Amino acid sequence: MNNKGLEAQISEEILSMISSRKSLMLSxxxxxxxxxxxxxxxxxxDDSLYILISDIAVHGRNLKLHPDASVLIxxxxxxxxxxxxxxxxxxxxxxxxxxxxSDAWNKGLDVLAKRHGERVKSLSxxxxxxxxxxxxxxxRYVKGFGKAYQIDGGSLAGEQLSHLRDGxxxxx
Numbered sequence: 001m002n003n004k005g006l007e008a009q010i011s012e013e014i015l016s017m018i019s020s021r022k023s024l025m026l027s028x029x030x031x032x033x034x035x036x037x038x039x040x041x042x043x044x045x046d047d048s049l050y051i052l053i054s055d056i057a058v059h060g061r062n063l064k065l066h067p068d069a070s071v072l073i074x075x076x077x078x079x080x081x082x083x084x085x086x087x088x089x090x091x092x093x094x095x096x097x098x099x100x101x102s103d104a105w106n107k108g109l110d111v112l113a114k115r116h117g118e119r120v121k122s123l124s125x126x127x128x129x130x131x132x133x134x135x136x137x138x139x140r141y142v143k144g145f146g147k148a149y150q151i152d153g154g155s156l157a158g159e160q161l162s163h164l165r166d167g168x169x170x171x172x
Contacts, residue, residue: 007160007161010141010149010161011157011158011161012157013141013143014089014141014151014156014157014158015051015156017073017075017087017089017141017159018044018049018073018089018156019044021073021074021075022041022042022051022116023039023040023041023042024039024040024042024051024071024072024073025038025039025071025072025073025074026038026039026040026051026059026069026070026071026072027069027070027071027072028058028059028062028063028066028069029062029066029068029069030061030062030065030066031059031062031065033066036058036059036062038057038058038059040052040053040059040155041112041115041116042112042115042134043072043108043111043112043114043115043116044111044113044156045107045108045133046107046125046133047136047155047156048133048134048136048156049071049091049093049133049134049136049156050108050111050112050114050131050132050133050134051131051134052108052109052120052123052124052129052130052131052132053128053129053130053132053134054123054128054129054130055128055129055130061129062134063095063097063130064097064130067093067094067095067096067097068092068093068094069092069093069094069095069134070090070091070092071090071091071093071095071131071134071139072088072089073084073088073089073090073131074087074088074089075087075088082144082145084145085118085142085144085145086142087142087144088141088142089139089141089142089151090119090139090140091134091136091137091138091139091151091156092136092137092138092139093133093134093135093136093137094134094135094137095133095134095135096132096133096134096135097130097131097132098130098131098132098133100131104133105131108131108133109121109124109131112131121129135154136151136154136155136156137154137162138150138151138152138153138154138158139151139158140164141161148163148164149161149162149163149164150162150164151170153164
């Protein structure tokens, strides 16, 4: 398989993997710049990830203060063949706060509701809930030991993928 064919295959794997998960791990920064980890259900749309989160949640307030964050989408540990090399995708993202009742608001809620049901519609009626579009800025896809790929570009599957070949080395 040529390099373009391999990149296309890996891109498809990335999209398939993230489509198979329903929630993501989110690392945001608080007002003091201290990292905070949490999770949120997500949906895919416009080559981005949509999340609906409350201001009551720490990460909801954090994304308004510091829109740059990190996302981890990972295989369940119960189904992983190798706990130390779970299938995963990480992204650096920029969180765009979507204005209520805008076209983007309606589009984001629609993709979330299709994926997660009517709970999304009821939560969106609460004034403390905010919609964020997490735009990927790059990332990494890991599918096992020695099988890691740098994701470059502003899309979920990447405009360019690079196999990371400088892997693990034994101690001297």
